[in-house]
Amino acid sequence: MLKLSKKVEYGILATQYIATKNGETVSAKEIAERMELSFDFLSKTLQALMKNGIISSQQGIHGGYKLSKSPDQISLTDIIHSLEERITIVNCLSPGDESCDKMDNCTLRNPFHVIQLKIDDLFTEMTIQHLLPNNDKLYSLDLSIKGTPNG
Amino acid sequence: MLKLSKKVEYGILATQYIATKNGETVSAKEIAERMELSFDFLSKTLQALMKNGIISSQQGIHGGYKLSKSPDQISLTDIIHSLEERITIVNCLSPGDESCDKMDNCTLRNPFHVIQLKIDDLFTEMTIQHLLPNNDKLYSLDLSIKGTPNG
């Protein structure tokens, strides 16, 4: 419950990896090997990111991928939206959903919408820039950390 | 992705329904009928809430459930923790998980932990009290709403 999909994890990892290569074209094979991810699955992910303008691709023998924007212009929400259709904590918060109409007695829409907007904010405020190695900006993010992550 | 389970939805709805009955014992049958939920599945949910001290049960012919605490003392996190094991956006944020050790090249733990803590906060700050009808406290919550939820 409330878990990110592997697709999104792959997407974030790959985008971050490409970002470290600063402009160089990186092949899916290289990313898969370095990150120890399934090549086929990663490829799907990269293709989706490409379609959504996060990265651009170069076909052919020396092809690969590079970022379309600078790392601080790519939010986690950008990546998530490229890779997933349903991203709301309940279906009835998705555009076009009619389940609320059927459930007369459900009064959770407003409260859940309050939470949904905040969750969206969290992923929007964090960018690929924040994920890069030796980054000191992570801790100055609005969503500042309260404990020590690694123990 | 990032979706609440039906179990949790049922749990929140049922707890909120019981809260509106202010102290009365309410049967699972009544909740299932009024909320149009599967009786069997709802029963499982109520039993789990009971085991975790959110509600108390009375067996026998006039039995049912009532709250163990006041609505403002029951957070959504209390309910979620009663009903779900894995509640982190990535597995490696769960206690005892070793997947980070295997993934040398994954640098997402700290950033994800930052987001995780904030998500936990959202569900902790919202209580059953906030869900009750004609409630004006929802909009004064720290996690204040930015748009109009219903359109």
Place this chain on the structure above:
DNA sequence: TTCAAATAGGATAACAATAGTCTTATTTTA
């Protein structure tokens, strides 16, 4: 011109998680 290495993309299989159902036992009161 041919080959190798790369992306593009559809189809499908394997697996896991979720949701729902069924059955039986136990508890309580009338």
Place this chain on the structure above:
DNA sequence: TAAAATAAGACTATTGTTATCCTATTTGAA
């Protein structure tokens, strides 16, 4: 003793996720 309720385990069905397979296309270089 019967009825109505909770308790709980087993099982099934459905859905969603993850991974794999296969073929086509693109590009550059030998």
